[in-house]
Amino acid sequence: MDFEMHYTEEQEKFRAEVSAWLDVNMPPEAVRPVDEGRKPPGLSDAAMSLRRRLGAKGWLCPLWPKEYGGGDLPVEQAVIIGEELDGRHAFLPYDLGVILIAPAIMVWGTDDQKRRFLPPILSGEILTWQVFTEPEAGTDLASLKLRADKEGDHYVLNGQKTFIGSDYRADWLYTLAVTDQNRPRHSNIGAFIVPANSPGVTISPMELIAGQNKNNIYYDNVRVSRDQLIGGEFDGWKVANSTLELEHGGASRMVEGHFVDLLLAYCRRATRNGQPLSKDPAVRDALVEIWMGAQVERLFNWRNYWMRTSKIPWSWEGCQTALFRKQSEPRVAHRVLDILGPYALTTDPKLQALRGEIENQQRMSIMSHPGGTPEAQKIVMARRIGIAKTRQKASAIV
Amino acid sequence: MDLSLTESQQMLKDTIRRLMERECTATRLKEIEASDTGFPADIWESLAKIGLVGLSIPEEFGGGGGSYEDLGVLYYELGRACAPTPHFSSGVLCAQILVEAGSPAQKAELLPRIASGDLILALALTEQDFGWEADQVALTATKQGDSYVLQGTKVFVPDAQVAHKLIVAARTPGGVSLFLVDAGSPGLSVRNVTGFIGGRLNEITLDSVKVPASAVVGVVGGAAPVLDLVLARSAPVLAAYMVGGSEMAFEITRDYAGTRVAFGAPIGTFQRVQDHIIEIVNAMDAARWTTNEALWKIDNNKPDWRIGASLAKAMASEAFTTATHHSHEVLAGLGSVKDHPIHHYTTMSRTLYWYLGEPKLHRQKLADLLEL
Numbered sequence: 001m002d003f004e005m006h007y008t009e010e011q012e013k014f015r016a017e018v019s020a021w022l023d024v025n026m027p028p029e030a031v032r033p034v035d036e037g038r039k040p041p042g043l044s045d046a047a048m049s050l051r052r053r054l055g056a057k058g059w060l061c062p063l064w065p066k067e068y069g070g071g072d073l074p075v076e077q078a079v080i081i082g083e084e085l086d087g088r089h090a091f092l093p094y095d096l097g098v099i100l101i102a103p104a105i106m107v108w109g110t111d112d113q114k115r116r117f118l119p120p121i122l123s124g125e126i127l128t129w130q131v132f133t134e135p136e137a138g139t140d141l142a143s144l145k146l147r148a149d150k151e152g153d154h155y156v157l158n159g160q161k162t163f164i165g166s167d168y169r170a171d172w173l174y175t176l177a178v179t180d181q182n183r184p185r186h187s188n189i190g191a192f193i194v195p196a197n198s199p200g201v202t203i204s205p206m207e208l209i210a211g212q213n214k215n216n217i218y219y220d221n222v223r224v225s226r227d228q229l230i231g232g233e234f235d236g237w238k239v240a241n242s243t244l245e246l247e248h249g250g251a252s253r254m255v256e257g258h259f260v261d262l263l264l265a266y267c268r269r270a271t272r273n274g275q276p277l278s279k280d281p282a283v284r285d286a287l288v289e290i291w292m293g294a295q296v297e298r299l300f301n302w303r304n305y306w307m308r309t310s311k312i313p314w315s316w317e318g319c320q321t322a323l324f325r326k327q328s329e330p331r332v333a334h335r336v337l338d339i340l341g342p343y344a345l346t347t348d349p350k351l352q353a354l355r356g357e358i359e360n361q362q363r364m365s366i367m368s369h370p371g372g373t374p375e376a377q378k379i380v381m382a383r384r385i386g387i388a389k390t391r392q393k394a395s396a397i398v
Numbered sequence: 399m400d401l402s403l404t405e406s407q408q409m410l411k412d413t414i415r416r417l418m419e420r421e422c423t424a425t426r427l428k429e430i431e432a433s434d435t436g437f438p439a440d441i442w443e444s445l446a447k448i449g450l451v452g453l454s455i456p457e458e459f460g461g462g463g464g465s466y467e468d469l470g471v472l473y474y475e476l477g478r479a480c481a482p483t484p485h486f487s488s489g490v491l492c493a494q495i496l497v498e499a500g501s502p503a504q505k506a507e508l509l510p511r512i513a514s515g516d517l518i519l520a521l522a523l524t525e526q527d528f529g530w531e532a533d534q535v536a537l538t539a540t541k542q543g544d545s546y547v548l549q550g551t552k553v554f555v556p557d558a559q560v561a562h563k564l565i566v567a568a569r570t571p572g573g574v575s576l577f578l579v580d581a582g583s584p585g586l587s588v589r590n591v592t593g594f595i596g597g598r599l600n601e602i603t604l605d606s607v608k609v610p611a612s613a614v615v616g617v618v619g620g621a622a623p624v625l626d627l628v629l630a631r632s633a634p635v636l637a638a639y640m641v642g643g644s645e646m647a648f649e650i651t652r653d654y655a656g657t658r659v660a661f662g663a664p665i666g667t668f669q670r671v672q673d674h675i676i677e678i679v680n681a682m683d684a685a686r687w688t689t690n691e692a693l694w695k696i697d698n699n700k701p702d703w704r705i706g707a708s709l710a711k712a713m714a715s716e717a718f719t720t721a722t723h724h725s726h727e728v729l730a731g732l733g734s735v736k737d738h739p740i741h742h743y744t745t746m747s748r749t750l751y752w753y754l755g756e757p758k759l760h761r762q763k764l765a766d767l768l769e770l
C-alpha cells in the first residue's frame with residue numbers, strides 16, 4: 001500500500017509550470033469566500049474568468065480526453081493542478097456540468113451529443129445546473145411530475161423545479177421530465193439539456209440560510225428539440241443515476257479540507273481565563289473527536305479516489321462517504337458550540353472566530369440535504385450491502 | 399498512491415483465509431473455549447509450519463522478515479476467524495522487545511525458537527494500577543548478588559498460562575527493567591481470570607522468584623522507551639485483528655438479515671435493521687483505513703506514525719465493539735445462544751477494547767501528539 005502521491009522530477013516541473021501560470025492567470029479576487037452566499041464584489045467575475053482560462057488550457061478537466069475539452073493528463077498531473085489551486089484557495093463558480101453531468105453524457109450520450117455538449121462543458125465555456133428536484137419530489141425523485149409532451153421532433157416542457165443552481169446564471173439546464181404519462185415509474189423519464197434562455201423558462205431566486213442561493217425554475221411550454229435528449233426517451237432514470245452515483249461521494253477528490261486544522265490552531269491560540277482553550281481537558285477531547293472524524297473522511301475520500309482512478313468497481317463506498325460527511329458536519333458544529341459558546345455563532349467583526357469560518361460552519365451544518373439526505377444515502381447503502389428489497393449495483397460512471 | 403495489497407500479500411491473505419476456514423471453525427472455537435488453557439495447539443502448529451508465527455521476526459533469526467503491513471494481512475485474517483492464539487504475545491510483543499532490546503545471545507537463542515512456534519512468550523506488564531506506562535509498574539526486582547529477586551503480582555495478562563517464558567516488567571533502582579522468567583520458576587504461579595473475556599487473561603504471582611542477571615532484557619532501568627516503542631508500533635497490528643473481527647461480525651449479520659423472515663419479509667428490508675448494519679459497515683471501514691494507513695506509516699518511517707497508531711487503535715476498539723453490539727441487535731435471541739459464533743467475537747471485542755489502551759487513553763495521546 002502507498003498512501004502518498006509520488007511525483008517525478010518531470011511532474012514537479014509541471015507543478016512549477018502550473019504555479020507560474022496561476023501567478024499570471026489567476027485573478028487575485030478569485031479566492032474562496034467564507035460564505036458563498038455573501039460573495040465580496042468582484043469575486044463572481046474573477047471566478048468566471050479563472051474558470052474560462054483553466055478550461056481553455058485543458059486544466060479545468062485535466063483527466064478528460066482533449067477532443068472533449070479536457071487535458072488528456074495523467075492522474076498525478078490532475079492532482080497537482082488541484083493541489084496548486086487549493087494552495088491558493090482558488091474559487092471557481094458553481095457548476096455541476098464538469099463533475100456530475102459530463103460523466104453522465106459520456107456514458108449515455110450519442111457520439112454526436114458528446115461532440116456537441118462535452119467540449120463547452122469541459123472547457124468551461126458554459127455553466128450547467130442539475131435540475132432534478134421538484135416541490136413534490138425530493139428524496140422520491142422518481143415521482144417527479146414535470147411534463148415533457150412529444151410534439152413532432154420536439155418536446156414541450158411544463159412544470160416547476162426547486163432548489164436549483166446558484167446565483168451564477170446557467171447556460172444549460174440538465175432537466176429530468178416525464179416523457180410518457182402512462183408508463184410505470186422509473187421508465188417514464190427523459191433527461192434533457194435545456195438551454196436556459198429558451199422561451200418559457202423563468203428562473204426565480206430563493207433565499208437560503210447558507211451557501212449558494214438556489215432558484216425555483218418554472219417551465220411554461222418550453223420547446224426542446226429531440227436531439228437534446230440524453231440517452232433514450234425513457235432512459236432518464238438511468239442517466240440520472242450515473243449523475244447521482246458521483247454526487248453520492250463518487251466524485252471524490254484528493255485535496256483535503258482545512259477547517260479542522262484551522263480550528264485546532266485557533267484553539268491553541270485563543271485564551272480563556274488566562275490559558276489556551278486547548279488546555280481545557282473537555283475541549284481537548286472534543287477537538288480530538290473532531291480531528292478523528294476528519295481523518296476518516298479524508299481516508300474515505302482517498303480510498304474512493306484511488307478506486308475511481310484505478311477503475312476498481314465499487315459498492316457502498318460513495319454513499320458511505322456522503323453519509324459520513326452529512327452525519328459528521330452537524331456533530332462537529334455541536335462540539336464547536338461546546339468549545340466556543342457564543343463566539344461560534346457570530347460574524348461580528350470584533351467578536352467572530354476565524355474570520356467567520358466558524359459561524360459559517362454552524363450554518364452549513366444544517367444543510368445535509370443536497371445530493372440526497374442521510375436517509376437517502378442509507379437507503380442506497382442498504383441496497384449495495386445486499387439486504388434491501390431492491391438489489392442494486394453501482395450505476396455506470398466514468 | 400496505491401491502496402491495494404501487493405501480489406504476495408494477496409497470496410498470504412488467501413493462504414491464511416483458507417487455513418482458518420479449515421481449522422478455526424465455529425465448532426473448533428467452541429472446543430477451544432471449553433478447554434483447560436484455551437490454547438489451540440493444532441492451529442498454532444499449522445501457523446508455525448508455514449512460517450507465520452515468526453512472520454515479523456528478522457530473517458537472520460529464522461523469521462519471515464515481514465513488514466507491518468504483512469503483519470496486518472495476517473491479523474485481519476486471524477481476526478476474521480477470531481483465532482485465540484498467543485501469536486500477539488509471543489510473535490509480536492515479546493519478539494519485538496527482544497529485537498529492540500535483547501542481547502545478541504538472547505536474540506540468537508530465543509528468536510528462532512519463537513519463530514518456529516516451539517517457544518511461547520508472554521509479556522507481563524499490567525498490574526493493579528492498570529495502565530500501559532512503565533511508571534505504573536510496582537512489582538519489584540531486588541538485586542541479590544548475581545541474581546534478581548522478583549516480588550509482586552501482574553493482572554490481566556493474556557497467554558501467561560500457555561507461555562514457556564514471560565517477559566516481566568519490574569521496578570529496579572533507577573527505573574523499570576525487563577526480565578526473562580521461566581514459567582516454571584519456583585515461586586511463580588498463574589491463575590486464570592474468569593468472566594466475559596475473549597481468549598484467556600491471567601493473574602501472575604511472583605513470590606521471591608529468582609532470576610540470574612543475564613535474564614535482564616536491555617539496559618537495567620531502561621525498559622520505559624522499549625515498551626513505549628514496541629507497544630505503540632504493535633497497536634495497529636492488534637487493530638487489524640479487530641477490523642477482521644468486525645468484518646466477520648458484519649458478514650454474519652448481513653447474511654442473517656437476508657434470510658431471517660419476520661412479518662413476511664427478510665428483516666434486512668426494514669430500515670431500522672438496515673441502520674444497525676450500516677453502523678457496522680461504517681465503523682469497520684473507518685477502522686480499516688486508519689489501520690492500513692498506520693501500518694504503512696510505520697513501515698515507511700513517517701514522522702507522525704504514532705499519531706496514526708493511536709488513531710487506528712482508538713478507531714478499531716470502537717469499531718469492533720460497535721460491530722458486535724449492532725450484530726447482537728440484529729441477531730436478537732440467536733446471538734445469545736452459546737452455539738452461535740458471534741459471542742466469541744463479542745467477548746474478544748470487549749477484551750481487546752482496552753488491550754494496549756482503550757480509546758480514551760489513545761485520545762489523550764492524540765491530544766498530546768497534536769500539541770493541543
Ligand SMILES: Cc1cc2nc3c(=O)[nH]c(=O)nc-3n(C[C@H](O)[C@H](O)[C@H](O)COP(=O)(O)OP(=O)(O)OC[C@H]3O[C@@H](n4cnc5c(N)ncnc54)[C@H](O)[C@@H]3O)c2cc1C
Pocket residue numbers: 130131132133135137138139140162163164165208211214367369370371372373374375376379
Ligand atoms: C442547498 C441545497 C442545494 C440543492 N441543490 C440541488 C440542485 O442543484 N439540484 C437539484 O435537483 N436539487 C437540489 N437540492 C434539492 C435536494 O436534492 C433535496 O432537498 C433532497 O433530495 C431532499 O428532498 P426534500 O427536501 O424534498 O426532502 P423530502 O424528500 O421531502 O424528505 C423529507 C424527510 O423524509 C425522509 N425520507 C424521504 N423518503 C424516505 C424514505 N424512503 N425512507 C426514509 N426516510 C425518507 C428524508 O430523508 C427527509 O428526512 C438542493 C437542496 C438544498 C437544500
